[in-house]
Amino acid sequence: MTTTTATDQRGHEGRSPALSVHEDPRIDVAALTDQLLGPYAQLRREARAVAGSPEFHKIEGLPLAEHRERVLHQLRELVAKHDVLRAFPTRLGGADDHGGSLSRFEELVAGDPSLQIKAGVQWGLFASAILHLGTEHHHDAFLPDAMSVEVPGAFAMTETGHGSDVASIGTTAEYDRETQEFVIHTPFRAAWKEYLGNAALHGTAAVVFAQLVTAPEGGQRVNHGVHAFYVPIRNPATGEFLPGVGGEDDGLKGGLNGIDNGRLHFDHVRVPRTNLLNRYGDVAPDGTYSSPIKSPGRRFFTMLGTLVQGRVSLDGAAVNASKLALAIAVRYANERRQFAGAGEDEVVLLDYQRHQRRLLPLLAQTYASTFAHEELLAAFDEVFSGRGDTPEGREDLETLAAALKPTSTWNAMTTIQECREACGGAGFIAENRLVGLHQDLDVYVTFEGDNTVLYQLVGKRLLGDYAKALKAGGAGDVARFVADRAVHRTPLVRAVQTIADVGDARRSAGQLRDVETQRELLTDRVEVMVAELAAALRPAGKLPPAEAAALVNAHQHELIEAAQAHAERVQWEAFTRGVQAATDPGTKQVLTWLRDLFGLTLVERHLAWYLVNGRLSAGRARTVSSYIDRLLVRLRPHAQDLVDAFGFGPEHLRAPIASGAEAERQQEARAYYRAERAAGRLPVPEKHLR
């Protein structure tokens, strides 16, 4: 069924005058742009106007030192001239608008990812820690200068010896009753604070995470776990480190070189008692520790939970980076021609089946990520606005962020790289943006929670929910475990019927494009994986620690796979809601095909699972790939509209290959040959002589 369509696709802009399918829908691009920009459309547009102005553009190849200065300057321009403090309290000049604030920052990636991340360090981490971990004194004393970037600040959590495992950091903050000070100390090299933005050069203060040690008079010294302290680190006038503080420059990185990452170490540096950011734990002048949260474990996770916004914004920024890459590669694929075809002109790249296979599923995935991100942002705003700030709400938000941030950041890496390769040599030239985006986005997959670690958090949550549901339904009663929860969509174990093999490709494809079939396949997989995992790990509770750890480790890969399957399903559900929300019929039709492509690409990727577990017959499994091929043909004429709907202008893409230059060159070449032919000047090809 694909054979007649490929030759019909003569439209240079990806419009096909004749489709082989009956439907001939058109996308309402402007309406789709509005939908994709979501509830914060206005804020996003304003932020894009900022990111699109030349002073906020990344200059590829700028020397390290200049790039760092440029981004610091941009940061201060942002605060001076633009609306970037929405997340902060209204009384201090902010707007208490957490979701809206993040939506704006996510758009900065189109200017320079270094700016997005430096803004994230300054406002999302440093100032945000003061806001969320501190109390009124800290807000009054430290927040204004942090907000205005009068004090550029580092967020000193990670250590050389401990990345994702924050609970084990070595830095100590011991309370000295005599002077009512905390003594900040990094006792060995592995306890140095590492990879901190603003640490190498610009930062004059830091929020330092350290093990809080105190003893009330006559009492024993107790380690109350990790707490955050506000610590001045440099003399703002001279840029010199303050006494006892030292550091190193991380130097050149794989990307994000507009940020001055570095290391910090502290040799018995003293700060006033009141520099402890004391919302979740405080020390009285006499050294007595108190906390509104009794359990040290829960207290620790509550403190870290305030940092979830970093993951939320990385999810959004990664999706935006994917959009930029696809907008460049699809435009080029719609103009670039290579190798003679059956017609007079050479073949447009995007008319090649393989090129469609390379780019269109990534486009579908990026749409899925967009819709899923908007839901994550809404959940974030619910909690941080206080409207939905319950323990369950926070836990669900953290799980959703831990599921989506790895998915979208890894997808961004895959997408950008495929786009770069799909543009051939032109994709490797820095001016075409793709290599720079890849370099800058790279670290998104391992910072703010390493993706592998985050998926394990998700996997553990899935196991926990499963255990709870089992308990609720009666021990071991898997079949009765059928309730679904809306927010984080816990997978459930149901008796799912194998989709019967009807032995007819057309009917088979019909079933595959049925939304309930797709939902069933994606949901079922997560549920069965979690249930099998739970069964495999059940003996762990009765084993000695070493054996229990070994048993869990022997299933680590499966745990991560289950988390990924869950994240993919969450994205698919969000995409499906996005399709439902589209009002224009043509748009809805194309989005339905795109959602089907996303769903079936997931099924194809995990096809072996469906076969091994009897969910798809061999015959039906074959249909998955052939139906994907049909969807590619249907979607191909809409590819340009689908990337245009992202709403980026040339000031955001800034890639010469996505500027129309390629089509112009072809016109010029065509005109030359036409003129030569008309003038009888074209030499005869040797092969025509024989």
Added chain:
Amino acid sequence: MTTTTATDQRGHEGRSPALSVHEDPRIDVAALTDQLLGPYAQLRREARAVAGSPEFHKIEGLPLAEHRERVLHQLRELVAKHDVLRAFPTRLGGADDHGGSLSRFEELVAGDPSLQIKAGVQWGLFASAILHLGTEHHHDAFLPDAMSVEVPGAFAMTETGHGSDVASIGTTAEYDRETQEFVIHTPFRAAWKEYLGNAALHGTAAVVFAQLVTAPEGGQRVNHGVHAFYVPIRNPATGEFLPGVGGEDDGLKGGLNGIDNGRLHFDHVRVPRTNLLNRYGDVAPDGTYSSPIKSPGRRFFTMLGTLVQGRVSLDGAAVNASKLALAIAVRYANERRQFAGAGEDEVVLLDYQRHQRRLLPLLAQTYASTFAHEELLAAFDEVFSGRGDTPEGREDLETLAAALKPTSTWNAMTTIQECREACGGAGFIAENRLVGLHQDLDVYVTFEGDNTVLYQLVGKRLLGDYAKALKAGGAGDVARFVADRAVHRTPLVRAVQTIADVGDARRSAGQLRDVETQRELLTDRVEVMVAELAAALRPAGKLPPAEAAALVNAHQHELIEAAQAHAERVQWEAFTRGVQAATDPGTKQVLTWLRDLFGLTLVERHLAWYLVNGRLSAGRARTVSSYIDRLLVRLRPHAQDLVDAFGFGPEHLRAPIASGAEAERQQEARAYYRAERAAGRLPVPEKHLR
């Protein structure tokens, strides 16, 4: 079966004192290094000594202009002091040693990939075109200065409008009988020569590919297709372009910034008739064209075929880059600890199942690529030495290079990226090499033949061989098509029995590790894919051109998949021969496991195919993954030996994280806590109070 082993792995260096399997083999690292270095071991070691000396190291972050100068200087140092001209004629100071010469260049990637590629441009393309496409006059006139880098040269084949489709280039070289000159001309912007190393700055001459147009007196003007011309482009004294020549700098690229890539254009630039590199086509003074190869098509491919060495050396260099990345990441994974385990110390990264899953299959793949590359290099030397220079030998060589270059360059990208992520934040710091290797290797997948285009060449060859074999066996008689050919291992269609499901995981695993089972599975898949493809495309011959093209396009994805399956099988066969060649029993045992891991990882990746096509039952399919898990546990203690056997020293790795610094830091931290505990100074953890 994995549960008891994980806890046994306490060895810091990856040595496990007790294995859960009966075998307790040890690798003879020195002997394995010798085997991996292959027949050119001595030359490789010498080249590594060069690449390991500081003057040939890449300096990360060097400004563009300085990096370019440094690499040009390195190139001249190479020729002045080292043995880099082996591929050239003995009478001109070379050694007529083609395989040995390439083996040396492949090792330069450990110094700086820019140097490897700039050397490739100068000697592998520019000088090599003079050698292989020119005749004695050109060798005498141009080769000495090209060899000595007195004349840095560009290889001007690719055009802005035509990358992989060289036959369609727009540059013309029209013969002028009056002056006995060729007029080189780029008639429009799309005909500009593009991405040429040495073009932006250093090159003073170029080998320019152009459509040769000539007319004998009174005869018609004929285009004899693409030929190569020696064209001076710059005044060596001033660096200025010669009259009629112009160009642009490609500027910053995603990597390889030690090379001055650029564009060239020609406005009726005249060169003497004798500057045509005339081995395969010549023009007499009177304008008469002659060629030893009648068919213009075959002539074109013969000329391009001389360039196969670029692909061969990229294959080798990509494998070396993968080795470097793995040596860094495995060393770090064997020292780095993260999160508390059951024991006293935190867990070493490589003891995590997922970390093994991430790195060990890539290690297996890199071993497979190493053995396969050595066979490719041998085939190359056979042909280029003249010993095996037959049309069949050349065709097989080109097919093998077209199969392996995409495989190993894509594998390098995957491997380097996984290694970078497996090293977390440290992997993103430039000094740890991984991001730089990724940036530099990136373009290997799209230059010297875009990988997607090369796989299509392989696919077409497989189809052609299949058609020939069918014909030889009687039309349509698939069952009789059973002969195998040794050199390029054409896949054959056989009646393969489904591997029966014996319903016992142990016996099932036993079958999976059987070498014949693996061979059968990998071979069968290629053969069936090719046969199905041939059947699907059969109607194309009888269709009008547009419909035929559409039919072929509708199967492009499958064609590429078949080529990849073929390449993977070729690598597996080479690995298997490598295992057989190992003499030390312990080494042989570990290599067997590693080869099994490679083979079964391929089967797992394509598991759906085996299930859909009835080659594996569902029960057997489950065993594939569980047997892989067992292999990971067996191989884990040998991971360090396996990367040590690559034979790189610290002067090649140059990554602080692979220097032992991490283990030292842990020792220091451990000593600190031990001393504090001994002195009774460790505070009590709060949770111990409750």
